[in-house]
Structures are given as structure tokens and as C-alpha cells.
Amino acid sequence: MEYQAHSRIEVQALGLGNQPAAQAWAQRLGLALQVDNAEFALQATDQGLQLQQLGDDAPGPVRVDFLEGGAAHRRLFGGGSGQMIAKAVGLQPGVRPRVLDATAGLGKDAFVLATLGCQVSLIERQPIIAALLEDGLRRAAGDPQVALIMQRMRLLAGNSIELLGNWSDEPPQVIYLDPMFPHREKSALVKKEMRLFRPLVGDDLDAPALLAAALALASHRVVVKRPRKAPCIEGAKPSHTLEGKSSRYDIYAKKALKG
Structure with a gap:
């Protein structure tokens, strides 16, 4: 990033x-x-x-909230292990892989995976976004409805490529990437979070290096979320793809996940 x-x-x-x-x-x-x-x-x-x-036409504030709004709705009614992200990371009966979300952002995808039973490590290198995420995780950890889910989420601050390259723990089975991509949509159609973060973050111009680092570390697969019509990240080609209405998951398989 x-x-x-x-x-x-x-x-x-x-x-x-x-x-x-x-x-x-x-x-x-x-x-x-x-x-x-x-x-x-x-x-x-x-x-x-x-x-x-700040400014007259600015969108409303953004904060991390795992207790209400979209996160709560998806936790309660989101379709469980039938969700595309669950299929992409390899969830199946008896299989809940250890996942490293190396582009955590506001933690929405990581929360879905933790809700479904995965142990998830999160890396967010933009300090202000990492602060929002840390605050949201702290508040949610004290709520009895999601406290057990929060125990499956671990936040790591720092540069993803450096952290992956110097990883000393057991390698994650799955590394999940959702890099910022060059912006082509009309501003009125872009989610509030993206309108807010893009001036702070920019595009992930080092996405190819991040993909390479992920492929070197993950023991079983790397999953990359992309806009449906966007090109693959430069470098290795995905083994297969899961495609939805607006986004897709490029899957780089190394070996099969088994229970």
C-alpha cells in the first residue's frame, strides 16, 4: 500500500x-x-x-463497529459457510483454516471468517485505519455477543510485505488479500469508506510484491479479492476463480485443505 x-x-x-x-x-x-x-x-x-x-460535501464518519449495522446483520443472516468468501478460503465440514488477512482495512472480511470459526490474523499498515480497527476490536471484545469471535482475531500493525517476509510463527494456511485497486467508478457510486480512505491510502501499487510474499508464506492457498472485471494481479496466475456479481476471488492453490 x-x-x-x-x-x-x-x-x-x-x-x-x-x-x-x-x-x-x-x-x-x-x-x-x-x-x-x-x-x-x-x-x-x-x-x-x-x-x-471535513468539508461541505464530505461523507459521514467511518468507524469500526462489529456489534451493529452491516457486521451484525451479516453475522446473523449472512448465509454462513455458503458465502463466497468462505468457499474461497476453503471452509468445508471439519475444516476451518488459519487465515492471515494481510490487507485488513476495517476488518469486515476477517470478522466474517472469524464468525465462521477461523483463527484470523489481521495486518493493516495504514496507521489511522489500524487505529480505527484496533478501537473496534477492543470495544467488541467486551461485548458478550461477539467476545468469543474477537478471541479468534489478532491484529498486527506494520507493513504486510515485511511482516510476511519475516514471519516466525507457524505459517498461515490461507493468506487473504483485498488490495486497493485503481479507481475508475463514478464517485457517487463508491462506498463511503473508499471515498474517505483513498486520499489517505492511495492504490496498492506494490500488490504484485505482496502477492509474491503471500505465495511464499502460505502453506495451502492465497486468495485475492478483485473487482469482477479487473485484471489479475501481475505475477503468478490463479488456479481458479469464484465470480460474483461485482467481485471475484482469484485462488492460488498450493495444496488441498483437509480436516
């Missing part, structure tokens, strides 16, 4: 009681509490940490 240098991000406390949290995040991330002409605000709120783009 290409880092975007962004000095125009400030940290805000929404409510007096959240000032200590705002100060702590500002210090930890090397951000200021006030920036002239700030474009983004990382906000400590009663509902958790959130990122808000």
Missing part, C-alpha cells in the same frame, strides 16, 4: 470526557490536536474512534 503523507489531519474530542483519549491517540500517531485547514479529523467519541472528512 502506498503511503500518502498527510499533515492535514487533526485529532478531535467530541465531548469533554473524550479529551484524554484524543490526546493519547494524537501522541501515539504523531498527529496534532489542531491543524489549520484540516482535511480530516480523527475523532474520539462516546461510540468509539472515528474518521471524519
